[in-house]
Amino acid sequence: MxxxxxxxxxxxxxxxxxxxxxxxxxxxxxxxxxxxxxxxxxxxxxxxxxxxxxxxxxxxxxxxxxxxxxxxxxxxxxxxxxxxxxxxxxxxxxxxxxxxxxxxxxxxxxxxxxxxDAHDAAEYRESGTEAEMHQYIEAHPDELETGLRIVEHERETKYGFIDFFATDADGTPVVVEVKRVQATLNHFDQLKRYVSLYEETNSEVRGMLVAPAASDRVKRALRDADLEFVRLAEFETEAAPTKATLSDF
Amino acid sequence: MxxxxxxxxxxxxxxxxxxxxxxxxxxxxxxxxxxxxxxxxxxxxxxxxxxxxxxxxxxxxxxxxxxxxxxxxxxxxxxxxxxxxxxxxxxxxxxxxxxxxxxxxxxxxxxxxxxxDAHDAAEYRESGTEAEMHQYIEAHPDELETGLRIVEHERETKYGFIDFFATDADGTPVVVEVKRVQATLNHFDQLKRYVSLYEETNSEVRGMLVAPAASDRVKRALRDADLEFVRLAEFETEAAPTKATLSDF
DNA sequence: AGTTATATATCGACG
DNA sequence: CGTCGATGTATAACT
Incomplete structure (x- = not known):
């Protein structure tokens, strides 16, 4: 029509x-x-x-x-x-x-x-999402810290989901929260909530916020709470590499 | 045209x-x-x-x-x-x-x-926003708790802005976080962050999350952290009352 | 321009 | 159906 x-x-x-x-x-x-x-x-x-x-x-x-x-x-x-x-x-x-x-x-x-009367069966396919960042970290935990070992992905706790539950080279547990974008205070909050939960049973637990960037205020909040910021800006996806297009920038 | x-x-x-x-x-x-x-x-x-x-x-x-x-x-x-x-x-x-x-x-x-070629000089006017909820609370702090006194609105701290800084009938400081929608874990986090800041200097500070509702998980998180939930669902705006329309529900 | 918090957020996933 | 967290979030307010 x-x-x-x-x-x-x-x-x-x-x-x-x-x-x-x-x-x-x-x-x-x-x-x-x-x-x-x-x-x-x-x-x-x-x-x-x-x-x-x-x-x-x-x-x-x-x-x-x-x-x-x-x-x-x-x-x-x-x-x-x-x-x-x-x-x-x-x-x-x-x-x-x-x-x-x-x-x-x-x-x-x-x-x-x-x-x-539009007919459209196609679905949008996207690369560079947080889900792909998770895949990359799961495959390359050393990028966050030498000796880091992923124990569990998307672990459920009574206060919400932890992106990664890991252990460091010394065997100390590490709660890892991953953000694809610059980290905000809310992201700090999220990590703090998960870490607080684990501190009830193990005071040695570490907390790590992984993102391409964070403001000074966020970094200070992390430092004050004995949490860590790890910069991770670039990561390769399993999917196809970037295609060149007719009208590049 | x-x-x-x-x-x-x-x-x-x-x-x-x-x-x-x-x-x-x-x-x-x-x-x-x-x-x-x-x-x-x-x-x-x-x-x-x-x-x-x-x-x-x-x-x-x-x-x-x-x-x-x-x-x-x-x-x-x-x-x-x-x-x-x-x-x-x-x-x-x-x-x-x-x-x-x-x-x-x-x-x-x-x-x-x-x-x-659309010409449109009109601006959208809205009622029932969180800003209006703030106005209402500032004018009627007793709705949250008898004897509550608002000391400051939108107080800036090194970890972000507090919706209201108040004192209760005993003079104990109260950090108030207001949400127009059902409270989430992130809102709990936000309040916790502000309260933690004041606890560094005054362990008696209270924290109050004001919203029309909260999930059980959020209420438990608040309870576990010695924070309080105050239900505030209805509030009158200073603006014009609701107008009847031709096609009501 | 950078940061913070809101939104009639919407959306998807999961229980 | 409610809850929770991501979003190429967009947007406004403020520094």
Whole structure:
């Protein structure tokens, strides 16, 4: 089918297109002058202006202003999208139940509306994630410290999961927390929580935060708590090496 | 001007529209069969399929699959969007410098492309945020505990910011951490970090986590650490009361 | 520009 | 379905 387009449609025609698209599991986009209201986890109101509305078959609904990465209002998938005419305006409502929330758009002027029956079976494949960093560490624990031996990966404790439970060359236990990005105070907190747990039974336990970088404040917090920072910036993945592309930087 | 639309355009025409739109600070949407490649903080590839592409004048670029709230690939604002023809395909590239990253879309079939010169001066107004919860607590500290007195809001320490520094009826200092949502282990960590700091000089300091709810695990962690949970679910805002709407739940 | 904390975070994994 | 931790998190506030 591809895409259907209405330019400057009557509200009733737009209502039909939205209803049909949602029923048929299709996407739609609307360029419109509108007001937006949200009610749910918080509540909010956006006065008149021109925005791009996007709806998907899974109930996802987005209101995009002319700038910014994030939609100003939205509804994640799982709910329903419906449309109606009210006082001569197109009104689109996206709702869901858990949590109970609702986005309502009143469009006083619909410039255009497009239906798009998109078919997409592909899945995004990504390299360089924290999961791959874990694989690398498991295969090369010496990169963190000579003689380090991984005992367990993703060990569960009563206060959460430890990335790695290891022992050093002397046999002292080491709790290892790994971050793909610059370490934050919250990451320090996480490590501290796990280490505190082990200190209840073994005061000799060490704690190691592994990340490509950390701010001075984080490093000081670690030092004050007798925890360690280990820099690990580069790691090779088991997957295919980086491919050259036509338009490199 | 409103919106311009090309249906099943030649790649060269699409290139012109994208280039003009970005130059003129306008939004554009493209329905296309395409492949996507990302390189930057990580790298990834998305095989052929039909997606909705959205570009904005600030450099924001989004690739939306038929389902899901989040774009499968994106570029936040601040960078540039450019288009070209390569091997007969429309290629759109969005880049930015800090961090250095790039999204490249190769569209083998462009179903449609729409330019939208959106004007929007309105700002979103929201109620029920954590900032309002802070205001409420500052005005009604007794809601947390009888006799509690707020000494300082957003106090900076060497380990980060404390939501409230207070004293109880006995004059004992109380560190208060406030969450608008159900408390998590990370929130417990945060409070623990601040309290630990004060315990260095005053072992009598109390720590209070204020939230609408907390899981059993979090409550146990708090109890084990001699910290307290205070439930605060409802609070009135200084702002206008909730308005009734045409389409209530 | 760097750091910290919030978010209607969303999402996925696991129990 | 709740809980927990990662995210190419983005974003705002502040230094």
């Amino acid at each position: 591809g895409s259907d387009r209405l330019t400057d449609p009557e509200p009733a025609a737009a209502v039909d297109l939205v209803g049909d698209a949602f029923r048929d599991n299709a996407m739609f986009t609307i360029e419109a002058d509108c007001e937006v209201e949200y009610d749910g986890r918080t509540s909010g109101y956006l006065g008149p202006g021109e925005r791009l509305l996007v709806g998907k078959g899974d109930g996802t609904f987005l209101v995009h202003q002319p700038t910014g990465h994030k939609p100003v209002n939205w509804m994640p998938g799982g709910g329903t999208i419906s449309a109606s005419v009210s006082d001569g305006d197109l009104v689109v409502v996206a709702r869901r139940v858990n949590p109970r929330e609702r986005v309502e758009v009143r469009a006083t002027d619909v410039h255009g509306i497009t239906r798009f | 409103g919106s311009d639309r090309l249906t099943d355009p030649e790649p060269a025409a699409a290139v012109d529209l994208v280039g003009d739109a970005f130059r003129d600070n306008a939004m554009f949407t493209i329905e296309a069969d395409c492949e996507v490649e990302y390189d930057g903080r990580t790298s990834g590839y998305l095989g052929p399929g039909e997606r909705l592409l959205v570009g904005k004048g600030d450099g924001t670029f989004l690739v939306h699959q038929p389902t899901g709230h989040k774009p499968v690939n994106w570029m936040p604002g601040g960078g540039t969007i450019s288009a070209s023809v390569s091997d007969g395909d429309l290629v759109v590239v969005a880049r930015r410098v800090n961090p250095r990253e790039r999204v490249e879309v190769r569209a083998t079939d462009v179903h449609g492309i729409t330019r939208f």
